[in-house]
Amino acid sequence: MHDVVDSLGRRFHATETATSANDRSQLQAAVDAVDLDTPGIGNAEALREVDALYADNAVWFHHPSYVAHLNCPVAVPAVAAEAMLAAINTSVDTYDQSEVATLMERRLIDWTCGHLGFDDGDGIFTSGGTQSNLQALFLARENVMAGLHANADSTTRTDAARPELLSRLRILATDQAHFSVSRAAFLLGLDADAVVTVPTDVSGRMDAEALNATLLAIEANDQIPMAVVATAGTTDLGVIDPLEPIAEACEAANVWLHVDAAYGGGLLWAPRRSHLLDGISRATSVTIDFHKTFFQPVSSSALLIRDSRLFAPTIHHHDYLNPEAEAQSHEAEPNQVDKSLQTTRRFDALKLWTTLRARGANEIGAMIDTVCDLASEVRKLLDGQADFEVLGASDLSTVLFRFTPATAGAAACDELVPMIRRVLFRSGRAAVARTTIDGRPWLKLTLLNPDTSIDDITAVLDLVRATGHGILAGRHITTEGGAA
Known part of the structure; x- marks a missing residue:
């Protein structure tokens, strides 16, 4: 382990590029060359081998030219804690497998709920925002169904009525919501058109008035609003939906409000930007990814619920884990498998x-x-440069831009976006992301490294510019657009 740490220390000190610059076919050949059925080669040799295969070809999120996705450099104390939890190998599903680890996780959940304003709240650590969103919408579905059953007559309160009720459930979100919302709707057995798109304003934020109108239209169509998903930090634009008016609309309609704050949840602790999350205390559930804006190694996410009783649909009892008879005792152990979609679960809270x-x-x-x-x-900086175009303004740390030289038309600039990104990535010089907004491609910077400077980003932009000009010269893309 000391050898591995020393090797990584040297790499972090000396690594000069964000990616390896090796062609995928080279990497595939190196992976395929390892015979996994041979006798063992010993600890030291195996670790030297994976150092050469993995670490030498890794994508380095700490490097200032890595500005692509929502991947953060990690805090060193968290790395040390990762080694500790991996070596001890605690599972925090039941108390008798974890003891103090469960109590520490529960304390962190209570701490986070306190900052959210969830006085009677609860929560559970998860593998990431996708799982947190899935469980939030599962809980919304089951609590909504239970409410419908409780208010229905005896003939409706049957399993036979469930498919019909499921077919009427609708989730409301904008087109900027994370794809995991649509995936959750599919996994939860909802209709193909269960996710209803709420219009946004010009900045990409949910339009609260349009939300009210959409809620009324759903009810007029004899459909059931299962949940509204507001996003506190959209993946592409980095904007935060207006939580206060959204919460007002949800409260008026008695609809579950889930806030996907996987990206923006860390703002709760940001001295100058915490006000951007005003209204989040009125949510029913919240997703926060600590492995984004809290500089944690993956995985470290949590689902927080305003009212602990809403976790009831997740509870299942098994004699070999959490017997129901023991759960009724006033001395019951805090078995967190009651609240998790996972059974075996890492002590990521450490x-x-x-x-x-x-x-x-x-x-x-x-x-x-x-x-x-x-x-x-x-x-x-981009606004002041004639050969770059920048899109909108982020509440967080995302910047969308395009290389738009006077020598290239709009169609040619569209072509340049994926080409620039690919050339930079393959060269190892910089990792920049790309996306599409309203049919137009954009390059994307996602800035999550507090040690990255404006000079570092200027160097990346210079690479983008030089690469774009190189592509234009090589492909003869003209002002009319398209490659010659």
């Missing part, structure tokens, strides 16, 4: 606990402000 104790929540919040400040600075 990483967050250790980071908070080492660095403090206020320092982490300040780091979140820092990356958001950098994004604002980058947008101003």
